[in-house]
Amino acid sequence: MKIRLFQTLVMSVTLLSLGACGDFLKEYSQNKAYVENVTDLNELLIGEGYFTGGETTGKNLDDTTSTTFWGNLANTSPNYFPYIHLMDDDAQEYTAGIADETDNYIRMHAANLHHWQPDPFRNPQNAEITDNNWTETWERIAAMNSIIFQLGEISIGEDEQEMARKVEGEARFLRAQFYFWLANVYGQPYRKESATTDLCIPLKTTEEVEDRYFSRATAEEVYGLMVEDLTRAAECLRGISQTTKYRTNQAAAFLLLSRVHLYMENYEAAITAADSVLAKKDYALNDLNAHEKGTNAVDINSTETIFTHGLYMMHTLLPNAVRAYVSGQGYVNKCTGYTCSDDLMNSYDQTDLRLNVFFKERTLAGTNGYCCWKMLDCEREVSDKFAIRLPEAYLNKAEALACLHRDAEAIATLDELRALRFSPNDFKATDKSGDDLINFIRDERRRELCFEGHRWFDLRRYAVNSVCPFEKEIRHISYLNTNGTVSTEGVYVLQPYSQDKAAYVLPIPQDAIDFNKGNLSNEVRPERPIQPIN
16 A cells, blocks of 8 residues: 655645645645655655754864855754854854954854844844744654654564664654754743643644644643653664664663653653663763863764764854955954853863863964864764763763752762763862752753753753752853954843743744744743943
8 A cells, every 4th residue: 555645845834834725735746755665664764854964164173164054044954953052151252353244254143043132033134034943843743743653554564563663763752852942942941830831832743734723732742742752762762773873772762851851850750761871881981081182072983972963063153263355365264153151161170171172272363262162073973952972861860869859879970970071180079969969960061061952951941940940140242343353342131031031932933923823922022232241
């Protein structure tokens, strides 16, 4: 029996609006494909599920190739959600040696995002920058919905059973990961005491095209689906051996499940899932005492890397230098963009080995400051957003234990990681307890997982945590560059979450709002004036 499957074009328009009409399906009916067996579904999974790699600007520290990447902040495949690094307290503006500002510099296109303005997808010249991340992620969810459904419809032979389990496990993992990102970008953080009523993002798990409008589901419903999918993914992927880390596996499913439970404050479940990862012998922490200078801190071949897909974008977001045209000089090495914040760099003990392994001092154009380049060589690429790495399992477990007031166990777990981030002579065992221990573990999470897509989401969830709430004011300084002279313009201030909730959520694109006839809406993000630096 042949099962009809609508391919990317149909999925795109269908899920741009989270709905569809018969006229559309009729118009694009030629874009259908036929699925006959598990092999066909496996091929669809590869093509429509995983984020691909690609060319990354500045693959070598001294590569000064310019980029047009930020000419379209929409970041269509495979550059998903790169702006997630620019809203938190780990990044700050940086400029040096640029004769004048032009609209293709990173800072110009991302200014409204970095400054938490009401419409983050407009540049300072008021030109719209389309956020395609919403649409394209829904396309992939639609593909996963279809794959999961059709596995129950096609005839599966005895010799295809393992392949069918593998495809289902991967599809459910990816659907959960996509929902996790949408929920944490476009929805309020999961709050345990009000999750059954707090609105998050729409929820769609069926494969059919539905002639209806969609509204936001509750946080409990959305996170509940993630738990269901990841639990099933771990079951399906049991005993499945992958030939590449660019396809997910059981350990990745358990680790993402641990993260989701941690966000939900299901601490016992978070520990259990983390333990399922730590029990596997295929992965091990790297001892940074043995790290070879000039090699990747994060690498696809590392025993810490469990799974990844998508690009590594730090060479574009935090460039060492770019080629810029200066009148009378021609093209010279200059630098404009973002850099590691002083707040982040000051959070490390000076004896912490990660300072020299995770970060690189700028060497071009007479600049200073540090880039977070965990990958000096992108030939063995690991994503800066969608990677699943072993250190997180230790950090998830330690935080969950501390929130359960099992301090001794939390310290033992945390220090397994920390002992490999200092020389034996410099390592000092953690000696904190209670809320101080919880916040120390959170700081350690920041230091270990910086620029891997965690910090913005973590700041949101800490603010609503019922055991040890934490929130902070974030300040982003804005610079002016006039004829090569850099001056401070002022500072933009993001208030703590409890005072500035709407700014911690990005708006769903207006076309999706319009199509759904008022069923979807965004909170109004306040105007944010520049302030003098005190």
